[in-house]
Amino acid sequence: xxxxxxxxxxxxxxxxxxxxxxxxxxxxxxxxxxxxxxxxxxxxxxxxxxxxxxxxxxxxxxxxxxxxxxxxxxxxxxxxxxxxxxxxxxxxxxxxxxxxxxxxxxxxxxxxxxxxxxxxxxxxxxxxxxxxxxxxxxxxxxxxxxxxxxxxxxxxxxxxxxxxxxxxxxxxxxxxxxxxxxxxxxxxxxxxxxxxxxxxxxxxxxxxxxxxxxxxxxxxxxxxxxxxxxxxxxxxxxxxxxxxxxxxxxxxxxxxxxxxxxxxxxxxxxxxxxxxxxxxxxxxxxxxxxxxxxxxxxxxxxxxxxxxxxxxxxxxxxxxxxxxxxxxxxxxxxxxxxxxxxxxxxx
Amino acid sequence: xxxxxxxxxxxxxxxxxxxxxxxxxxxxxxxxxxxxxxxxxxxxxxxxxxxxxxxxxxxxxxxxxxxxxxxxxxxxxxxxxxxxxxxxxxxxxxxxxxxxxxxxxxxxxxxxxxxxxxxxxxxxxxxxxxxxxxxxxxxxxxxxxxxxxxxxxxxxxxxxxxxxxxxxxxxxxxxxxxxxxxxxxxxxxxxxxxxxxxxxxxxxxxxxxxxxxxxxxxxxxxxxxxxxxxxxxxxxxxxxxxxxxxxxxxxxxxxxxxxxxxxxxxxxxxxxxxxxxxxxxxxxxxxxxxxxxxxxxxxxxxxxxxxxxxxxxxxxxxxxxxxxxxxxxxxxxxxxxxxxxxxxxxxxxxxxxxxxxxxxxxxxxxxxxxxxxxxxxxxxxxxxxxxxxxxxxxxxxxxxxxxxxxxxxxxxx
Numbered sequence: 060x061x062x063x064x065x066x067x068x069x070x071x072x073x074x075x076x077x078x079x080x081x082x083x084x085x086x087x088x089x090x091x092x093x094x095x096x097x098x099x100x101x102x103x104x105x106x107x108x109x110x111x112x113x114x115x116x117x118x119x120x121x122x123x124x125x126x127x128x129x130x131x132x133x134x135x136x137x138x139x140x141x142x143x144x145x146x147x148x149x150x151x152x153x154x155x156x157x158x159x160x161x162x163x164x165x166x167x168x169x170x171x172x173x174x175x176x177x178x179x180x181x182x183x184x185x186x187x188x189x190x191x192x193x194x195x196x197x198x199x200x201x202x203x204x205x206x207x208x209x210x211x212x213x214x215x216x217x218x219x220x221x222x223x224x225x226x227x228x229x230x231x232x233x234x235x236x237x238x239x240x241x242x243x244x245x246x247x248x249x250x251x252x253x254x255x256x257x258x259x260x261x262x263x264x265x266x267x268x269x270x271x272x273x274x275x276x277x278x279x280x281x282x283x284x285x286x287x288x289x290x291x292x293x294x295x296x297x298x299x300x301x302x303x304x305x306x307x308x309x310x311x312x313x314x315x316x317x318x319x320x321x322x323x324x325x326x327x328x329x330x331x332x333x334x335x336x337x338x339x340x341x342x343x344x345x346x347x348x349x350x351x352x353x354x355x356x357x358x359x360x361x362x363x364x365x366x367x368x369x370x371x372x373x374x375x376x377x378x379x380x381x382x383x384x385x386x387x388x389x390x391x392x393x394x395x396x397x398x399x400x401x402x403x404x405x406x
Numbered sequence: 407x408x409x410x411x412x413x414x415x416x417x418x419x420x421x422x423x424x425x426x427x428x429x430x431x432x433x434x435x436x437x438x439x440x441x442x443x444x445x446x447x448x449x450x451x452x453x454x455x456x457x458x459x460x461x462x463x464x465x466x467x468x469x470x471x472x473x474x475x476x477x478x479x480x481x482x483x484x485x486x487x488x489x490x491x492x493x494x495x496x497x498x499x500x501x502x503x504x505x506x507x508x509x510x511x512x513x514x515x516x517x518x519x520x521x522x523x524x525x526x527x528x529x530x531x532x533x534x535x536x537x538x539x540x541x542x543x544x545x546x547x548x549x550x551x552x553x554x555x556x557x558x559x560x561x562x563x564x565x566x567x568x569x570x571x572x573x574x575x576x577x578x579x580x581x582x583x584x585x586x587x588x589x590x591x592x593x594x595x596x597x598x599x600x601x602x603x604x605x606x607x608x609x610x611x612x613x614x615x616x617x618x619x620x621x622x623x624x625x626x627x628x629x630x631x632x633x634x635x636x637x638x639x640x641x642x643x644x645x646x647x648x649x650x651x652x653x654x655x656x657x658x659x660x661x662x663x664x665x666x667x668x669x670x671x672x673x674x675x676x677x678x679x680x681x682x683x684x685x686x687x688x689x690x691x692x693x694x695x696x697x698x699x700x701x702x703x704x705x706x707x708x709x710x711x712x713x714x715x716x717x718x719x720x721x722x723x724x725x726x727x728x729x730x731x732x733x734x735x736x737x738x739x740x741x742x743x744x745x746x747x748x749x750x751x752x753x754x755x756x757x758x759x760x761x762x763x764x765x766x767x768x769x770x771x772x773x774x775x776x777x778x779x780x781x782x783x784x785x786x787x788x789x790x791x792x793x794x795x796x797x798x799x800x801x802x803x804x805x806x807x808x809x810x811x812x813x814x815x816x817x818x819x
Contacts, residue, residue: 119782121781121782121783121784124784125781125784128784146507148504149501149504149506149507149525149528149529150504150506150507150508151503151504151505151507249522251519269684269766270766270767283661283662283663284662284663284679285661285662387529390525391521391522391525391526392521392522394510394511394514394521394783395514395518395519395520395521395522397782397783398514398518398783398785399518399594401778401782401783402594402596403594404767405596405600405767405770405775406594406596
């Protein structure tokens, strides 16, 4: 009998890591991840006692696809860009969420009215932040580029350009720099000629591009001189300026803004806990905490909590200069342009 | 007596045979674990990989009824409306099961650009009711996207529906089938170039390890035991260090503001930082460093076994040192050189982690693209075809090596 007990205890010990890990939440790391940990993860852990494993990923749908197709779901909750959300949702990598259970805002407004419309536009996600892809320069190098056209002008502004290794945003910028009006960008990109035009424009700076894989690498590249100008999520640059006093400056011209949402992996074994986390993380106060990294909260009640001094650094203050990322376009063309982009890279 | 002897012999023979069988069985039982391991860890995965590169039933499983309806179709003009209606119904079902993305991926590989057509059509048909599809499905399909009115689209669907295909191997050598099913060059030529680049880089790395490793092994083989052991530590130390650490060290050395560049600039040799990281150059340098022990170790152990008196004899008979080395020493050290060169070459052809970390886009090798298709584009069939082709190339090179140098001429010690 005693022997059996020991055996049981051993089995329980061996099994315990899996039991203790109640929820795996995946996001983008760096300064953004730190803000999410402080304002969303830690309060939820303190309230519920649920253990959370907070992991980083580089975006995109490939890892979700691999997990769902292999039937081996490792993530529960995932922070995903709307640019990828349509595709992930339509292809069945995410659970459809019941948005009616979301709590009211702290000022009493019903959730459906409190969230900005884009935040609940997709049935698989609940809006988290409004953020933007901008480019940034190191001001120590003297006067730098001021527009996307400058970014593509290697004669006037020599030096390396850091870009994230994917077609999203890069194709849009290439067309804008080539003279396509922002409102025509996605219509142009839907045609073979438009795609060829974007690749031709990217060809003109191909030798000067440093490719990186994850947003957290962008401020690093700019800091260590690996690139003179980098594409980045606006919050990463904001955090580097604010926290580390880095001599960076953000260029808002033709920024591509988008939402990030919390979504739940299809087939997550912890569906209920995962939904509790999403509900908790998208309440008014946790959302307002995203101002630490200059990302706009997706609840009106949270926006009201922001001090005036912060608002000018948020993407929402620059919408007229920007382009809204088209999730439906990228749901349709993400796969084919992804393969074309990779072939272009290797040419 | 005479009658008993053959009986006894027969019984003896039976016993002896039984004994031998038992011994054989015992010997076999000893290798069973290894055999099972090899079958599960080596034979089975490689066979599945080879099979996957020609067999892909995804489309056949997704739209079996449409494909059955298409079977009768000649392929010259548009298929019947009945086929289109069947397909529209399939699309609606897939949009609601969220499996239309899989179909989009597959058809896109048969006819690039189709991914967006399938996905937008699935979205358009998702909420249409069944009766409407049954009566008006063909028109709905053509309204959703005019490419459904093009016979080429249906030919692509029919082609993608075949569970057995050679298209992945064609793609691996930059070919494809056009609308008439004849084989033509693809628009983008990348894979053949990549295979040649991979082989060229592997050859350069092998030559560099020979140039660096041969003199070192020679010196070690002829030095005092104390010195040889001391040097051996320096050969083995990096060998025992994590591959990632060694590769990352090269990043620190070669980056724009890294050690090498700051030294060059401090000495006034370079005015501005040289671009070394994320190029073919950095891949070759880092891999040469990492693979050097594979060259030095077999060379050293073979050279230790060479009797020095041969060289002394040649020299005492008036041969020049270089001539004696060429005529006497080189042929005797050749087995070690063959073994080292073959090891380094074959390992570097399939190398993945170092080019991925320091190669940028210029220094990527074929294995990085295989990994890309495994992990990012999820095109496992193409990855399998590219991998199988790499296997064939290596076997071919080994065969050539065997023809000209002789596989028996390889010695590890």
